[in-house]
Amino acid sequence: MKKLLIAAGIVLLPFTATQAAQEPEAVFNRACAACHNGQLPMAPKKGDKAAWEPRLAQGMDVLVxxxxxGFNAMPPRGLCMDCSAEDYQAVIQWMSQ
Known part of the structure; x- marks a missing residue:
């Protein structure tokens, strides 16, 4: 039984490892909104497709x-100390829509 559980975990690992653990909107409200709601002029606003377009063109790996x-005025980890790379990717995608 133990071997079966280990095998199932290994098989399912690729499917769970790339999924964000946190809801993008919750992460945004908790850690990103202070700057990305328009208070910081150089931070692209949520939903501003024109501002996000050149950033997205750099590729998701660069943005993460x-x-x-940290980048320019953005502090390291964007003030979300418990976020994973997948969480960051999900919130970037959510903000850029």
Whole structure:
């Protein structure tokens, strides 16, 4: 039985590892809204497709790296200390819509 559970976990791991653990809107409201609701002019506003377009063109890996390490005025981890890379990706996609 133990081997069966381990095998099932290994098979299901790729399906769960790429999914955000947190809801993008909740992460935004808790950690991103202070800057991305328009209070910081250089931070692209949520839903501003024109502002997000050149950023998205850099690729998601670059954007997640910017959030993780900090970029310009954005602090490291974007003030979401419990976010994973998948969480960042999900919130970026949500903000850019």
């Amino acid at each position: 790296q910017h959030v993780t390490n």
